[in-house]
Amino acid sequence: MSLPPSDSSNQATAPSRILVWLRLFKPARVRINQRERMRMVAGIVLCVSVVALCAHWLGMAAPPWMVASLGASAVLIVALPSSPLAQPWAVLAGSVLSYLVGVACAATVSDLALASGLAVGLAVVVMLALRCLHPPGGGMALFAVLHPHESSTMAAAPVLLNVLILILVGVAFNRLTGRSYPHAQMSRTATRQDSSAFTSADLDAALSHYNQVLDVSRDDLEGLLHLAGKAAFQRTLGELRCSQIMSAPVHAVAADTPLNAAWALMRNHAVKALPVVDAQQTVIGIVTVADFMRMANLDMHEGIGQRLRTLIMGRPKQPEQVQQLMASPVLQVVAGQHVMDLVPMFSDAGHHHIPVVDDGRKLVGIITQSDLVKTLAAAVARP
Numbered sequence: 001m002s003l004p005p006s007d008s009s010n011q012a013t014a015p016s017r018i019l020v021w022l023r024l025f026k027p028a029r030v031r032i033n034q035r036e037r038m039r040m041v042a043g044i045v046l047c048v049s050v051v052a053l054c055a056h057w058l059g060m061a062a063p064p065w066m067v068a069s070l071g072a073s074a075v076l077i078v079a080l081p082s083s084p085l086a087q088p089w090a091v092l093a094g095s096v097l098s099y100l101v102g103v104a105c106a107a108t109v110s111d112l113a114l115a116s117g118l119a120v121g122l123a124v125v126v127m128l129a130l131r132c133l134h135p136p137g138g139g140m141a142l143f144a145v146l147h148p149h150e151s152s153t154m155a156a157a158p159v160l161l162n163v164l165i166l167i168l169v170g171v172a173f174n175r176l177t178g179r180s181y182p183h184a185q186m187s188r189t190a191t192r193q194d195s196s197a198f199t200s201a202d203l204d205a206a207l208s209h210y211n212q213v214l215d216v217s218r219d220d221l222e223g224l225l226h227l228a229g230k231a232a233f234q235r236t237l238g239e240l241r242c243s244q245i246m247s248a249p250v251h252a253v254a255a256d257t258p259l260n261a262a263w264a265l266m267r268n269h270a271v272k273a274l275p276v277v278d279a280q281q282t283v284i285g286i287v288t289v290a291d292f293m294r295m296a297n298l299d300m301h302e303g304i305g306q307r308l309r310t311l312i313m314g315r316p317k318q319p320e321q322v323q324q325l326m327a328s329p330v331l332q333v334v335a336g337q338h339v340m341d342l343v344p345m346f347s348d349a350g351h352h353h354i355p356v357v358d359d360g361r362k363l364v365g366i367i368t369q370s371d372l373v374k375t376l377a378a379a380v381a382r383p
Helices: 008-023 034-057 069-079 088-108 112-129 136-146 153-176 188-192 200-210 218-237 259-269 289-296 304-313 339-347 369-381
Strands: 273-277 283-288 353-357 363-368
Touching: 034 069, 034 153, 069 088, 069 136, 069 153, 088 112, 088 136, 088 153, 112 136, 200 218, 259 273, 259 289, 273 363, 283 289, 283 353, 339 353, 339 369, 363 369
Parallel strands: none
Antiparallel strands: 273 283, 353 363
């Protein structure tokens, strides 16, 4: 007779679930150095101070011409200059339009609580529709509702002026400190060539599933993922040398080896290429199965005309030794060379077999396309 399951297991896991939930509140590490921290602080002080000085110089009163949300905008412009939320259009349109939405809500909705919620919510609707989502814009809308006597459509002009000054100072400061602002997104074509681990369609599908606003542009995210993939690929293959994947010892022949002997050697050892070496074991050429196929001229169908020409002129003299058939010079790599150097040789140059030599240029092995493909497949599959 089986007993019903007890609730002890659920009770035992309850504290652990609470701990996991509490860990969600742990602040993430800010991965910047001390120099970047000082740059951010200096830029924010400069931006806010210049806006305040300009407002004072133009004879403006404090609110609504100098509102607290401009400080939040300054943080985004200086600390996150590559964020879509901090770009000039987002800062300018998001701030001014949100302010106007708040003015409209304050004038049409008498209940303060309802007007506050509507102002911020409708400001987000407008910013999303016009692609100018800027979080401090919510503060602008709320400020207009909470200070109805100081807010009006006429006040939008000074707000616009202050935001423009903030953007101009942010552009100058970021450029002087080596930051791109307005931010130029990474080129899709450049990043696609770095890695083929995923395609743009794959990223779009993942973002559609994620379905949340990211504080990084889509193209920048794609570029960063490609760079991360390239770094991982370099980590697994970056230090791998040709000597680690080559086939050795390698079967080779001399230049005066009869072709029938070379063919028999290839058949007996099931290889498709034979490096040709001299007395010092220096590679002077290579002969492959494809060379023998071309010599046999298997694609030619001998008809009556061909037979008559053969009868009159005689058959052409066929090569008898390897040196008459081999390809020379032949591409070679050094045993200590990086495996990554082989990729363009096989993919772009169209080679199928590459002899490997030591520092003294003597033959020590051979690498085939299959060797490289196996190595790349193992690197991709490696966690």
